[in-house]
Amino acid sequence: MLIKLLSIKLVSRFSMVCALAIALLLISPNLAKAESREQAVDRLTDFLFYKVNPQLNNRKLQTGDREYIRQWQKLREAIDPRVKSVQEVCTGVTPGETGWEFTTINGQTYEQTYDLLADTIFYSRHPQRTGQPIPKDDKISISEWSAIRYYMYISNCGI
Template sequence: MNYLILGLIALPLLSVKAIAQPISYPVADSVTIAANNAPEKAIDESTDFIFYKLYPQLNSRKIRSNETQYIKEWAAIKKVLGDGNLVYQRGCNVRSEWRLSEYDAPGVIAGPILLSSTVLNKVADAVFYTRYPELGYRKIKPSETSLASEWSQIRRAVSWGDPCLY
């Protein structure tokens, strides 16, 4: 019993050395924090933004419970964003905020947006394969032009340039 009490007394003394060490915390503007730490609200807001770019005709109205395809696509977008594709970093107004980890790039010499974001490619894949689960995430064959065209249409719809550049 005395050893147990001695151990309980000594344990805090051993940890004093660890506590005495200076701890340097990262500055939010200089470090990227993984999206698995992103609050649910930030993931949901970004998911809404991308979903309603894909379906502007919905005018940002709530998805109805019987609109199962919309629900599946929204959930697929959210999964992509929640898998480390949102980061906490300096935003346009100098304050830090949750943002996509990668945006589409502006074209050379004020050209059109270049569809360069791997994150948005993953979003397009998620939406496309939610529509066609029977494809099992296999690559689209060159002969499947209508499927390739649909994927491209989805990808263009979810295109998102860095808002700080515009």
């Protein structure tokens, strides 16, 4: 009888611990999904890179994709200083809320930031033109830059 009573208590305690563990996982999913700053920078870089290179169909870059790799690296360099903690960037953040957001730096507006990111991709595609503005009569380059810029958008602070 005593053994039966002890086994019921053990099963009961085990069930309680399991239920508590499951409840904690369901209530706070962010604990399991915490993203490092580096992962956030890579995620945002991938997001923009594949938006302006839809022909890649989100495929993983290969060793032979040197031009795309250089483009991705340049874009990452431009994005890296713009990724800040949600606590630092967003207003109305609840205490304990974590995560990373894309923001402006050095007093730039978002328009200027997106222009800079479009420049980064355009000039990584055309490194011989780096530092030179696109001539007003070069409709093909203007169209390419405009298409790059059009696809650039990152929501900030859940907006």
